[in-house]
Amino acid sequence: MPIRYFFKQLLLPPGLFIVLIVLAWWLRARRPRLAIFFLVAGVGGLWAMSSPAIVERTARLIETEPVLPQDQWTTLQDDADAIVILGAGRERGDPAYGEDQPSLLAAQRISYAAALAKASGLPILATGGLHYGSPPSEAAMAAKMLSEQFGVQVRWQETESRTTWENAQYTTNILRSENKRRVVLVTQAWHMARARWCFEQFGFEVVTAPMGFLSAPADVPLAGWLPEAKAFWQSSLLLNEAVGRMIYPFAYQGTPWP
Structure with missing residues (x-):
């Protein structure tokens, strides 16, 4: 460690x-x-x-990026070339599957990206490298979940990154060769502003697709105290x-x- x-x-x-x-x-x-x-x-x-x-x-x-309205999902191909899912860790050796699985946060991102891909027809790039050097990569786990559970295929896998900055850096290496500079970025709402900033530093035009908002009012006892x-x-x-x-x-x- x-x-x-x-x-x-x-x-x-x-x-x-x-x-x-x-x-x-x-x-x-x-x-x-x-x-x-x-x-x-x-x-x-x-x-x-x-x-x-x-x-x-x-x-x-912290959650400063607005939600992406559902009525805009079908026209995303007019504003972007690809959907990028940021990695979010893993659950180690889940006995139910007999292998590592995407974390809860990652699964939320994957599910949302699948809905966007089906609505827009845009190709998906999954990011995320090895966690402490153990395969498979987070990108590979995301691709497997998208294929097996949502029927959506991942076109590119970025398998080297360990941080949000590296997500953007190594995604650039993949998409630059295909002249794709406009991306729909999928991550939790509280993480989106930093993620967008990172991708913009590498010259991407970013359409933000935040999800998992924590600022939504919750119906909890004693007003949440x-x-x-x-x-x-x-x-x-x-x-x-x-x-x-x-x-x-x-x-x-x-x-x-x-």
């Missing part, structure tokens, strides 16, 4: 909040006031991350995306986020 992954998990929530709680216990006798502060910050942070109300409000700030496990996971996704938006422009272009 890369050392940077260890520090990322430790220094970002929820790891950070757990560290604060541990520090509160360790300092309870020597620095009681500081210990109380750490305890409140740690527990309060965990509660906030578990609240659907916080998820909804945070997502509103009651902690839920699902909200905790969603908060982690949003936090990771917020950090990615801050880092990417400086890491890859040296310019601030537009």
